[in-house]
Amino acid sequence: MKNIDDLVDSAADLAERGLSKGEIADELNVSRETASWLVERSGTGTTPTSTTASGPHDIHVDWSAVGRDSNRLHHVGCAMADLLSKQGDDVDLTIGIEKAGAPLATTVARELDTDLGTYAPTKHQWDDDDSGTSDGTFSRNFAQIRGRDCYVVDDTITSGNTMTETVDAIREQGGNPVACVVLADKRGIEDIRGVPVYSLLQVIRVGSDDEAAEE
Numbered sequence: 001m002k003n004i005d006d007l008v009d010s011a012a013d014l015a016e017r018g019l020s021k022g023e024i025a026d027e028l029n030v031s032r033e034t035a036s037w038l039v040e041r042s043g044t045g046t047t048p049t050s051t052t053a054s055g056p057h058d059i060h061v062d063w064s065a066v067g068r069d070s071n072r073l074h075h076v077g078c079a080m081a082d083l084l085s086k087q088g089d090d091v092d093l094t095i096g097i098e099k100a101g102a103p104l105a106t107t108v109a110r111e112l113d114t115d116l117g118t119y120a121p122t123k124h125q126w127d128d129d130d131s132g133t134s135d136g137t138f139s140r141n142f143a144q145i146r147g148r149d150c151y152v153v154d155d156t157i158t159s160g161n162t163m164t165e166t167v168d169a170i171r172e173q174g175g176n177p178v179a180c181v182v183l184a185d186k187r188g189i190e191d192i193r194g195v196p197v198y199s200l201l202q203v204i205r206v207g208s209d210d211e212a213a214e215e
Contacts, residue, residue, distance in 0.1 A: 012042030022123035029156045034058040077107025083198040087179040091149040101154035115143035121162045145173035152180040
């Protein structure tokens with residue numbers, strides 16, 4: 001995607017296909033508020049939000065050049081695995097956050113010789129008229145927590161809410177999240193709930209206005 005118009009068109013297409021605002025946010029690697037704004041701007045949405053007039057303060061990360069090529073995806077996953085390689089000898093499970101974190105977690109799990117699990121966060125159910133309070137879920141098609149030490153893998157940290165939810169969910173299942181890793185971190189987060197967070201890229205907003213500084 002080259003500009004904001006491309007993002008608006010993509011958001012409109014995803015909305016017309018029936019995706020929730022949370023799923024659109026996940027697909028476009030933006031915040032929920034940005035997803036709502038993009039859908040509104042496309043004319044597809046009907047519910048106004050407070051960001052409509054001024055636009056959201058967010059950064060879009062397009063890593064599709066990696067995601068569409070299995071060889072590139074493998075190498076990036078290996079680099080992410082390297083960031084985790086010294087974090088714990090007893091870790092035997094890698095949890096990928098659906099959707100985009102799952103293919104990255106597959107490579108990380110293979111490189112670090114762990115089992116693979118996936119977690120579907122609550123944001124996939126979120127919409128402007130729906131608080132998305134249903135619990136996230138661990139897929140039964142993959143390895144289960146069962147009190148194990150875990151790595152957590154995702155593509156992007158935007159607000160940190162999804163990673164925090166996943167760490168909490170692992171602990172609720174009796175697991176021990178040892179470390180998290182992402183491709184890109186838009187917040188510069190060093191740890192979540194005491195669990196260290198590593199990233200290949202940190203995206204830092206630089207601006208002089210007060211609102212941007214607060215982000």
